[in-house]
Amino acid sequence: MKRFVIFILPTTVLGITVAVPLIWGDHPLKFDHKRPTEVHWAGAAEDQGRVWGFGKDAPAAEDTGPKVARPWAKGSPEWGVQVYWLDDPADPETFVQGKADRIVKYVVGLNANALSVSFPFYTTGGKSNAVAARPTTPGPERLALLLDAAKRAGLRTTVRPILDEESLRAVKDGWRGNIAPSDKDAWFASYATFLAPYLKTAQEHGATEFTIGTEFNSLENAPQWAGLVEQAKKTFHGEVVYDANWDNWSKGAVPVPTEQTGVDAYFPAKSLGDDASVGDLAASWNGWLDKRGKGPQPATKLTEVGIPAQKGAYKTPGDFYTKRELNEPVQATWFTAVCQVAQERKLAGIYFWSLYFGIDPTLPTNQDTPRMDFAGRPASEEAIRKCFAQTYEVPPVQPPAAAPAG
Template identity: 30%
Template sequence: MTYGWNSSRGSYRQPYAVDSLRKLSETGSEWIALSFYTMQNNVYATEIPFDYGLTMTDRDIEHTVKEAKALGLKVCLKPVVNSKDGIWRAHIGFPEESSAEPYWDAWFQSYGNFLSHYAELAQELGCEMFCIGCEMVKTEAKQEHWSQLIARIRSIYDGPIVYNANHGSEERIKWFDQVDLIGTSAYYPVANQPGDSEEEMISNWLPVREKMASLHAKFGKPIIFMEIGCRSALGCATMPWDFTHTELPVSEEEQANFYSSVLKVFWDEPWFAGFFWWDWSVKLYDREEAGSNVGFDIYGKKAEHILKEWYEKPKQSLLRLG
């Protein structure tokens, strides 16, 4: 499960957060991606500041890592950079021309400083995985910059590292041989229309599986869905990334079909490392409100029951790191 996203500073250490993490562990999940963000001023900025009014403190992160480990959960630390102008982080970057190269150099230096801080923290806290970026599509062509950045992180953190591509952009990244796992945000639209059946979704996951198998064959790295999920609202399996259409009616069934279909298609693939579901809130709604909730959370919903059934199966840990 992804845990920690879009939370206010200090919220990780509240009693409701501890309760939420305990309920997360009761799903049978074995890992959390502890995901938080800071903001650069706009997509063309070259500096990534620490915002003392926003960014999670090291104390916040340390608290959650220790709580997770006490519950038997492993942790992938996942620091993310967003943009204050509201433009998606995939657009962070500069023109592809020689005069823009100093801007690229400055941004990667600042991003490296940002990541190095959290890589050091991940090392000190014993986090079992570290994510070096999320959906930073425009930066991904800068192969030499990424190679230097990965080498810098490996000098600090000795565990496995993963990069979180965006669905549809995975095959354009040339430096996946330098990470330990190939990650993607697997928000593939697997429904053709609102209310589609599990069978229809399975048929649409099959070509995705073929593409992921080819990616594994090319680089020899396990594939992991660093983000995957679907809101419990009618039509969301046609656009699993959506969080804006809050007017859509509740559909626990559509979310449940999304979960069950992808579990059936990928569970037994030896090259597939696992899922980090999006997402599990730090402050959960009351269980009796699950039937009216249209968010990504599965607490108290049909998808939670499906996940528990799969995770209770006798199995080796799904997250395969070798």
């Protein structure tokens, strides 16, 4: 998705540049974008106070942190946050642990019961037959720190590798959903090799779910998925799922053979202006969901819901690239509307985008803050808290009807 560089001043300030998704056309792309922040590392309490979870004076990890008030259980909605993790390999393990604790504390404070950790892997071009980790890909051992912190807090967890698009941006329609490996067998073999240690970590550290692919429109009909999913299930015994892009999902069932298909929901509400009401936006959400059927949709999980806090965003909620005049109510109202629809239609859950692993989410935003971020935007945070404070019963998913004989 993106790159960033961290400079560490261990007892005072951490300057961070954090990358944020961009868009090309209707598809979210993840390129470079900066969010400067300040993080005060824990020193003597009388000198600077303490950032929760950081510093040599921090209590033992198992003794710290808040707990989810109402943990997820089967039949209840997944109220989740997508955490995007671009690793800084210069961070010692103690700093990574502190970041994990801080993020978990913030997510629990939003009344969430679930956390999905998305992180990048890389390719060299749209026709490449190989994928691989880079230094900004958190290793399995680091990933385990966040999974363990989330588990201690009672959060449901998902591990979600996602193909970075930096090497694709130079070509027309450079998006992960348009890749065309010249040898699909080789590509899937390379992908399986990359996934293997993360599946092992997900299993050993209690993840509930593993997302085996995200937004691979051009590969969804590939027969190699069946073997990849079967291989993954030998290591990981939780739910193996796939997340489709909003456009392919709305056309009908996605053919990747996983237990569940989520959807990254950035459909455009083209007719609505910045003054649209919650009701107007809810009607737009319902119109899009109706493409897959009327009424309750307990099999539908919105794995990414995000929108820039700026003017004109309802027409292009997946536009991570264009920076227009700030309008925070646009984001908060969108969040409120999708929550209302989720309750009315008994959706399986919502995961809000975006929260970046390296930032301090308690800091206020400024003009340089990426528009897609919701952390530090009080109205958006309150919309999420109110949403996640509610619950409903998600009906059992009915298996598809058998085809008539003859």
